Amino acid sequence: MDARTERWREHRLQVRKDLVAAALVAIDVHGPNVSMGDIAKVAGTAKPKLYRHFADRSDLHxxxxxxxxxxxxxxxxxxVNLFEDSVADLIDHGVAAYAAVVTDHPNLFRFLVHGHFLTRTGDRRTADGSAGDPALDSARTASNMVARVLADAIQVPAVDNSTVEMVSYSTFGAxxxxxxxxxxxxxxxxPAMTIERFTAHLAAIVRGxxxxSSAxxxxxxxSDRPMHLAFVRDQEEVTRE
Known part of the structure; x- marks a missing residue:
């Protein structure tokens, strides 16, 4: 790849990043029903430019x-520190950080959960081209990422990867x-409750x-120990085996 081609590639990547940033602002302002026109207006450009850098709505989404x-x-x-913080602190701090982002960008989460952006044109495809739900699709990748981290950290023979994945998926869904x-x-x-109460309930749901599932x-x-030391097999279960 010559220098000119590389500069052009970097330019296109930067333009895509700028357009995504404009989309986030438009979503914050217009809510989950944001349109391509709204995004183009915030970006200070015309809609055709969006389609020059994104194949379609699905690509931008x-x-x-x-x-x-x-x-x-x-x-x-x-x-958080995955290897030093206690399980209780990991859950509490992680949920608090998540809730802070939700509070900063409520319309962004409404946009992702309700998926109006794609349903207008029926363009609801997963990365492999099959039909999919936007909320589920966005959660799958994150769930798999968390599952891999947890599987590496939990050193207990009875806990296999499939169990960790199921719990991760269930947690993200909840x-x-x-x-x-x-x-x-x-x-x-x-809101039916304050952010503090919501965060406390959410942390309790994750812990539960x-x-x-571990039980x-x-x-x-x-829960007062780091994750790699916190999962302990009950002696009764070991004896039964």
Missing amino acids: AAIVQHVQNLLWDRIMGT VATATDWWLGSSDQHE LVES LLGIRIE
Whole structure:
């Protein structure tokens, strides 16, 4: 690849990033029903330029989802230490960081959960071209990422990757539906509880899912210990085997 081609590639990548940034602003302003025209207006350009840099709505939606995943991951990882913090602190701090992002960008989460951007044209495709739900598609990648991190950290023979994946998927589903309930479908919705209460309930839900799933495997969680030391097999389960 010559220097000119590389500069052009970098330029196109930067333009895509700028257009995604404009889309985020447009979503914050216009809500989940944002249009391509709204995004183009915020970007200070015409709609045809959007389609020169994104194949279609689905391509732009995927770029927005990726940005949100990176934002959440960076924000959460910036508040925790996976190898030193206790399980209790990991959950509490992680949920608090997530809730802070939701509070900063409520319309962005409404946009992702309700998926109006794609349903207008029937353009709801996953990365492999099959039909899919935007909320589920965006959660799958994040769930798999978290599952890999947890599988590496939990050194207990009874816990296999499939169990970790199922718990991760269940947790993301519970968090997404709880967030949808709390935010409501528009800015006119009055939250039923404060952000502090919502965060506390969300942390309790996450703990409950992890602890109950672990109990099924005969594993107890010492939540005041770091994750790689917190999952302990009950002696009764070991004896039974």
